[in-house]
Amino acid sequence: MKHQGKFSLAKHFFLMAVALLGAWLIFPSISMAQPFFKGAKLCEECHEAETKIWKKTKHYTSFRTVHREPKSADKPSPKKILAAVGGQKRMKRNETCYLCHYTLEQKGADTKPAAKSGTSCESCHGASSDWLALHDNYGGKDVKREQETSDHKMKRVADSQAAGLIWPSMQFEVAENCMTCHGLAHPDLKADDLAKMLGAGHPINPNFELVKYSQGSVRHRHYAPDIKTNAEMTPQELARLYVIGQAAALVSATEAISKSGEAKYKEAQNKRVEIAKSTLSKVSEAAGLLTAPTRENALNFVKSIAGKDLTGVIGSMLPAKTDYK
Ligand code: HEC
Ligand code: HEC
Ligand code: HEC
Ligand code: HEC
Known part of the structure; x- marks a missing residue:
């Protein structure tokens, strides 16, 4: 009796797994959250040279300037553009402006996004939540770049790309x-x-x-x-x-x-x-x-x-x- 109970429980789980897999095949997005931006500070830990260069670009510097009213009347006025579009009155919070002018960072999938910088690493290389851990993994913690097999490299590149990394x-x-x-x-x-x-x-x-x-x-x-x-x-x-x-x-x-x-x-x-x-x-x-x-x-x-x-x-x-x- 006990044995049979165990068996039917296992069978039950098996059928449930099959059903879930079926659902996932039809609606793959169910279990996959939208990728999100982790922010340039994180990239800086390993990509110092690139970060230094980025900090001299307009993508970076405009974070502190673009929302300010220009002194000259021939320059575009953020205030007028915001007023025309409506919604949030601050550029950093406005759902239209932040599509291009800012990087909305998130600590985790459930934390609230906030504009922490201008156009940044992930604006060009893709939101990193799903590819970050894949892109620099040569095949385990102790495996160095020179030791990575070519099969692993191909898989690493393909997997990171599928997870949203736009490789240079x-x-x-x-x-x-x-x-x-x-x-x-x-x-x-x-x-x-x-x-x-x-x-x-x-x-x-x-x-x-x-x-x-x-x-x-x-x-x-x-x-x-x-x-x-x-x-x-x-x-x-x-x-x-x-x-x-x-x-x-x-x-x-x-x-x-x-x-x-x-x-x-x-x-x-x-x-x-x-x-x-x-x-x-x-x-x-x-x-x-x-x-x-x-x-x-x-x-x-x-x-x-x-x-x-x-x-x-x-x-x-x-x-x-x-x-x-
Ligand atoms: C823990 C260290 C680490 C962090 C954090 C990190 N990277 Fe990397 N990244 C690497 C390593 C190592 C490579 C080289 C992989 C290789 O050999 O192909 C790499 C490669 C890349 C490449 C491809 C370079 C090429 O030669 O084609 C890009 C683009 C990149 N990283 C962007 C980022 C961005 C953007 C972030 C932040 C969201 C980030 N990385 C965070 C370690 C890191
Ligand atoms: C689809 C992307 C996109 C969106 C959305 C967007 N912008 Fe822009 N914006 C740009 C680009 C790109 C430039 C630089 C244009 C150029 O000079 O080539 C720019 C330039 C500007 C400038 C001029 C900055 C300067 O240095 O002279 C202002 C002001 C501005 N945007 C305000 C806004 C406001 C306010 C919103 C939201 C209502 C907004 N933008 C939404 C892409 C965008
Ligand atoms: C997420 C949106 C976004 C992406 C992606 C993006 N940019 Fe930009 N870029 C902007 C905005 C917005 C500005 C204008 C900032 C301002 O004027 O305040 C800008 C400004 C620039 C400037 C400065 C222009 C000037 O007149 O000084 C250069 C150069 C530039 N971008 C190059 C690029 C290149 C090359 C790419 C792709 C590899 C790229 N951008 C991708 C949003 C973006
Ligand atoms: C405006 C778009 C843009 C932004 C912003 C940007 N990148 Fe790149 N990145 C590129 C392009 C384009 C290349 C390809 C360069 C080439 O091969 O000609 C590249 C190449 C790279 C590479 C390989 C070459 C190298 O210098 O190592 C890495 C790593 C990288 N980016 C990381 C970063 C990090 C980290 C940041 C933020 C600090 C960043 N990128 C910001 C567009 C961008």
Whole structure:
């Protein structure tokens, strides 16, 4: 009797597990909370050099300045933009402004998020709650970088990526992420709020270009074997990055055009499409992307130019170092 009871209990648990697994397969989000931002202080513990560089960028410094009213009347007024959008009256708390201007940090999944810094590490590399512990684990506490097996490395990279890490080597994904903010194309930004922001003088810059914006104050490139050096890109790397930026701009702007009927917005997005098309038309590998500017075609395009030297066609378009932001 006792034996049978145990058996049916086990069977019961087994069936429950099967049912739960079934539910998870159909609704995988049930058990997985939304990833959240842990904050740049944590990254600093291991990434000192990158943090030092970030602290000199506008992403960092604007935390203390952007909400202040400018002295000059031609500059955008945060007060006017806030008033137009409505909701919370302080930029740091406003649910529209914090999408791009701040990092809403959380200690844990259940703690209240608060804006603790401007645009930061995780704004570009992805909210880290799910990937932090995976990304630097070479296969156990005692395993050093040099000892990691190549299978483990592949799995580590893939698992962290699945958990939301945008690896620096994923240049298209990095670029498309810049666009969500710099192209005013954030998926959580409501079309209504966008129109109100622009109406109240919020800037939109159709000339955001990836080389110019990523190789100046923002650049941090400390790679093996010379990890102490913040290396500059070679002309070949710059040329590829330039067209990758245009591919990301093309896809983002094409999608964004339908997001709002606001005239200023449409004009800026059309301008971005025009700039991107005229650049990409010089690169034969981009033919498919130009015909159908989808994300999938952009990713294929980026694959097709891997390792290629495009300086012959793109070299003259690269911005001068003195123009880097
Ligand atoms: C406990 C130490 C530690 C912490 C904390 C940490 N990292 Fe890392 N991170 C590492 C190590 C070690 C590597 C190198 C992994 C490798 O060899 O591929 C790494 C790699 C990376 C890379 C990829 C670098 C490359 O070469 O491709 C990025 C991006 C990154 N970390 C971002 C962050 C961010 C953002 C945070 C904060 C949310 C953070 N890390 C917190 C230790 C850490
Ligand atoms: C979709 C992303 C996004 C959202 C949402 C957003 N901004 Fe911005 N904002 C930007 C970007 C990007 C810039 C820099 C534009 C440029 O100069 O290229 C900027 C610039 C500004 C500036 C000018 C700063 C300066 O240094 O001149 C002000 C002021 C501003 N935003 C206020 C606001 C307010 C207030 C809200 C909320 C109602 C808001 N923004 C929401 C992305 C955003
Ligand atoms: C504006 C977006 C942006 C921000 C903010 C940012 N990164 Fe990066 N990060 C990048 C890009 C782009 C690369 C790729 C550089 C390359 O390979 O050309 C990169 C590369 C890296 C790398 C590998 C290269 C290196 O220097 O080690 C690490 C590690 C890293 N970032 C960590 C951080 C940390 C930590 C912070 C915050 C203190 C941070 N990043 C902030 C965009 C950003
Ligand atoms: C989460 C939103 C967000 C992301 C992602 C983001 N930025 Fe920004 N960035 C901003 C905002 C907002 C400003 C304007 C800050 C201000 O003016 O006060 C800005 C400003 C800048 C500036 C300073 C521009 C100037 O005129 O001085 C540079 C350079 C820049 N971003 C580069 C990049 C690059 C390159 C990427 C991607 C690798 C990137 N940003 C990703 C929000 C973002």
